[in-house]
Amino acid sequence: MEENGTLVKEFILTGFTVGTEVQMVLFFTFLTLYLITMGGNLGMIFLIQNDTRLQTPMYFFLSHLSFLDVCYSSVIIPQMLETLKTGGTPITYERCATQFFFFTLYASTECFLLAVMAYDRYVAVCNPLLYVTAMTPQTRIGLVMGAYSGAMVNTMIRTALTFSISFCKSNRVDFFFCDLPPLLKLSCMETGPREVAIFIFAFTVIMTSVSVILISYLFIIRAILRIPSAGGRAKTFSTCASHMTAVALFFGTLIFMYLRSNRGNTLGEDKIVSVFYTVAIPLLNPIIYSLRNKEVKEALKKLFNRMKISQAA
Template sequence: MTPGELALTSGNHTPVTKFILLGFSNYPDLQELLFGGFLLIYAITVVGNLGMIALIFLDTRLHSPMYFFLSVLSFLDVCYSSVITPKLLLNLLASDKSISFNGCVVQMTFFVMHATAESFLLASMAYDRFMAICQPLHYGSIMTKGTCLQLVAVSYAFGGANTAIETGNVFALPFCGPNKITHYFCDIQPLLQLACANTATAGVVLYVFSALVTLLPAAVILTSYSLVLVAIGKMRSAAGQKKALSTCASHFLAIAIFYGTVVFTYVQPHRSTNNTNSQLVSIFYTIIIPMLNPFIYSLRNKEVKGALKRKLQINIFPC
């Protein structure tokens, strides 16, 4: 039974066949300006992340676990940004801001899957830094290509499991009344507000699983970096300390921004009902962070900057 058929059996109301994404419709005079700004951000996101993937693939000096994970992170950023931003751009200019019921299901499915996978991938990256700094003698034998692929596969497995639970949790509910979503994409909380049923249980499921997929990786990250900081503090070489801190600083900055906004949106016990604030916070982890990640990791990383310089020199001065 499809979600729409389930809604039909729940009462005499006509099931919702499409939703209206209100997004930033409260600012009619700013639609063109917002379109230009988001289009520029999306272009930078795609070019920056695909460029990072290409650079890591082409430069053999970057063929290490840390940069493999970074290339996967760039791929995830392109994916979940592309799930949301193109539809947002279209709605900023079009008078019809609707999305079909099935389209909403697909958008939520792929967004939750990639966002969850990124959360666990960040934990894998923290574990990689822990092994590199705290267990350098065993690093090569443990962080093999097979291990890295398994960690990525596990990240996607958690993403698939969480999206099945979260999406099923929402669309198992009947939608037979209002269809205007006070958001710019099919997010879980705004949709729960439209359901024609008691959403208390669904709200608990959302809170529990959002906490699990956020706080569990966060615990791994905090533990890994706590041990890393202890190991760095024991280093006798100031140069070694600086290099170790440099490789971890960009990762920790990206983590702080990502988890800070996600926790504010999904995991806080008493979530704000202010839709404007929710949209503004969501912009950070759905649109801004995917754009910033390539710059955060490259501007503070001498190896990435060196690889980019080498490729530019080869292309500009091939002889």
């Protein structure tokens, strides 16, 4: 009997179709990476909240980026670990839709938040004297709430379009979480119009964010080129380097995954790319911001010195 527009009441996530020994290696590898991701991002949030030198708009946004990375990876990796451990995990229709919803929400919010962070760098570089008055606590909260609100609209539409499809070909999802491409392969109805609508909304989110980032950095580059000294230009550019690296990693992977041609795509290729943006990027973000940021390094050094003193006492 059909229920909720579908003949499928639960899905089976097949994960990675490899041997048992390889699955165990992958299990412990992803578990280790997940623990490092949690430690790095939660540590970054703790550091920002407890160091007065990091109580600035840039680090306010960075703490939200770390929060998103914690949520983002926690939606996916525990499910991935369960699938690797069992070799095939049943997941209810409702749980699958919930996972899809929150994964889309956090990914979309990260798109908008990276655009907000680019705007923050634009104000800091191009209007340094007005930076404090322009980026008031109310403005920061408004920008973050705007990122979440825009992401929520995209997420609700994307989830509604995806889970209004009738799934009846099979309940075996050849993936490690409930993502769009493997779910579409289970449809027993024409999905063309829905796919076009989903593509349009994904394209709108990505291109809106990328446009804000590109425009911001065009003004930033112009301002940097006007700085007379090479040292001044290098110092100003270094304040944007971490953000530019994070943007290149996130949007480069996302654009490759969702805006590439469907010709010749396989779910095996999709799995590799998905592992990168669900596992690697949340892991790399705190590393990028800590290794390339003098203020974060000094805050870490200060924290370690406090720990040494407390242990000695």
